[in-house]
Amino acid sequence: MNRKASRTPEEIAAVYDRQMPTVWRVCRTYMKNTADTEDAAADTFLALIRSSPAFESEEHEKAWLIRTACNVCRSMLRRASRKNESLEALAEAGDREEFAAAEGGEADEEKRRLWDAVEALPERYRAAVYLHYYEGYRTEEIAGFLKRPSSTVRNWLSEARKLLRERLGD
Secondary structure, eight states: OOOBOOOOHHHHHHHHHHHHHHHHHHHHHHHOSHHHHHHHHHHHHHHHHHHOBOOSSHHHHHHHHHHHHHHHHHHHHHOTTOOOOOHHHHTOHHHHHHHHHHTTSOOOHHHHHHHHHHHTSOHHHHHHHIIIIISOOOHHHHHHHHTSOHHHHHHHHHHHHHHHHHHHOO
């Protein structure tokens, strides 16, 4: 991806409008709180503006933004200065409502219960589950985003399903 695409503010705004819900949800799976999610999403779009890569299609654009969002979130989580949020703060209903709003509407109780269970999964499972079941990516594509072997992603999905069955029942 050596080519650069010079983008106008209108073009950047169009990409933002088109891709922000996905970028926000990817960041949310990592960050688990609204403030850090917003920071990570903003940093992802800042990377887009700075590097200005040329995309072959909207799918290529989306894949680039997802991979960048994953990398931004992992970098933020590695920073020593990052403060952990209390479990009580993570369980606040307001954050769940914001996720439902980002989904584009009211989430019914079953979807909310499922999302809460997904959000409670270990980090490595959360991203794989979100990208596979919510965004519809194949395991090979997810492996590329997360820089892991496909077999590892398939294993994470299998283990995540087992954990979700235990927590939610069949």
